[in-house]
């Protein structure tokens with residue numbers, strides 16, 4: 441079953457590949473979360489009341505075999521029975537509302553430390569501003585971690 445193999449190769453937690461499309465230079469994997477429940481961000485109770493899907497969106501991931509790679513995901517909307525809050529599921533491998541997986545963001549950051557933003561932009565075929573934005577976001581995050589992790 442090829443999708444099962446792709447799920448193994450993808451190596452993202454609690455995510456399943458249900459189909460894929462390829463073109464000359466891109467790979468698009470259709471993915472869906474495997475959990476039946478999601479945690480309500482308000483009251484932290486699990487909710488199994490899946491009531492809607494967002495329109496599918498493309499999330500850039502690390503390139504696969506030299507092809508640009510995207511995950512196609514329909515965000516899941518749940519309704520919390522405890523506090524009546526409707527919410528979109530948060531996923532651990534992507535920053536909320538980002539168009540890139542976290543590992544892709546980290547990859548961009550690593551490249552930017554050794555190359556100019558212009559170089560990285562060309563290499564990844566990603567807009568200059570997008571690269572710059574990702575770099576700044578990661579730098580900020582790391583700075584925060586670094587500060588909280590050291591005692592002086």
Ligand SMILES: [Zn+2]
Nearest residue numbers: 480483520523
């Ligand atoms: Zn709730």
